[in-house]
Amino acid sequence: MSKLTHNELARKMGLFRTFEEAGSGHIFWEPNGFVVFDSLREWIQKAHEKRGYEFVKTPIIYRTELWKTSGHYDKYKENMYFLEVDGEEYGIKPMNCPAHILIYKSRFRHASELPLKLFEFGFVHRHELSGVLNGLLRVRSFTQDDSHIFCKPSHIQQVVSEVLELVNETFDKFGLHKRKYYLSTMPEKHIGTKEMWDSATEMLKKALNANNISYELKEGDGAFYGPKIDVEVLDSLGRSWQLGTIQLDFNLPERFKLSYVDEEGRKQRPVMVHRAILGSLERFLGVLLEHTQGWLPLFLMPKQLEIIPLTEEQKEYAESILNNIKERMPGSRISVEEPPSNLSKTIKASIERRVPLLLIGKNEVEKGTVAFRYAGEQKEMPKEDFIDYFSNEAEI
Structure with a gap:
């Protein structure tokens, strides 16, 4: 029996629509689809509440100057949407990190507050080429299960280990038991010292080992701002999907001059961990619909x-x-x-x-x-x- 695409399943189940007159790549959830989306959101929220995450909600447009400070303007502007308000240019957010940084930076931080785990169901926009748009799997506006964790360098192993526990719990819950993990290390062009990278990479290895996770090493494939762990899941059709990611960032704390005061009263620079478990709720539901052929877990069923x-x-x-x-x-x-x-x-x-x-x-x-x-x-x-x-x- 031939397998249905998530777009075909959505029509049978009454889940979502897209409308050309509104613009390509934007999802309109129908009543049944909203039940699925909101049930997924509620499960994710409860899983994070149990682990001490603090929830935030931030605007979707910011002055272009902020995107210049973060570096997104230089490296990502082709994928961003810009508009002019009162003679000043603003950018619609493609990512949530600068917003969470502003919250972190808004007041004095002491070492005793760290790690600080900020979480947001962040609604973001990215300008994808029209030729690659595909239902829920490739869109221009979507919701991220996005968190930024601000911590001391000594916290990295503990923080990443806890995130990996949540990754395993989440994908097991949704029946995605076949997974691959990749650890990407220092590229040729990078910021931070080799010692900093080696120490951070070693902590990621220890976190993977502590969770009994076998992984593949991708030498030199890390982001310029820090090493990372990517999680791929294998669906029932044998296809791989890169969903979860855990990235260490030495760059943005430096750019935004983030600090905390340690136990001796000295100013220190925190490490920032970017992490998303599903990546995008919309894309995850597209993958899950095809993986289950529409027979979703009962708690998600419309x-x-x-x-x-x-x-x-x-x-x-x-x-x-x-x-x-x-x-x-x-x-x-x-x-x-x-x-x-x-x-x-x-x-x-x-x-x-x-x-x-x-x-x-x-x-x-x-x-x-x-x-x-x-x-x-x-x-x-x-x-x-x-x-x-x-x-x-x-x-x-």
Whole structure:
């Protein structure tokens, strides 16, 4: 059976649209799609709250002078959008780092505050060539699960190790178990001393080893501002996607003259860690849709369950299941449907729309069981076991 693209799946599931009259590369989430997007956002937020990240929200346009200070104007302006306001040029942000730096720099910082972990669902714009735009996978405006961690050099191993733990937890949660890790080291053109790079690279190696992660070394392939770890996932179609990244940055703290005061009262320069787990929520959902062929984890599903009594006699049993689930999960997206006139047609339509089904016939009522259809498989299980299973899998 041929695999569907995420664009084809989105049409069947009613997830998103793009409109030429609004401009290429911009996603319009439909109601079903917004449920998926917002459920993913909520899961990510909870995962970061547990780990002590502090959440921020920043504007999307800044004076061009800021982009010159950060270096984005020189190195990235072809991919940026600019506009004039009151005779002054502004740039729409393609990245969130300068904004987080301004927050860090806005007040005195002491070593006891570090590491400081700022997180934002940052909405950014990048001017991609129209020929490479593709649904969710290549867009011009998107949302990053973006964090910048300001820390002492001695914190690097601990900080990166914690990020790697979150990377593993996240991709395991979404069924992306096949992963490759790459460690990129000092390129020929770089800032900072060789000793600084060697020390930082060694800490990244130790963080990878502490998490029992095997990796491939890419000598000389680091960014000019610091070594980095990239994470590739392999999907069910055998394709590799570069999603997560952890980058050390010695450059921006220098450019913006960032500092903290150490325990002896001396001014020191922090290290900045750029990191994103998914990279872009939109692109990740495009990858996940194709990986699962639309059978997303239950907590992301727009419609999480339709309960189908085969005749009127089974409606009361079906309603009792719905009520039991609603007691445990008031916000669950489930319903009891009318008995179908044509069961095979109902099942076919649910598969087309990617809606999990619970089939309730005379046999299920007599035995106190249910027949659960999801992702091409049907399982029979006791009613109480199913309610436990569903409540665990469908809750964010």
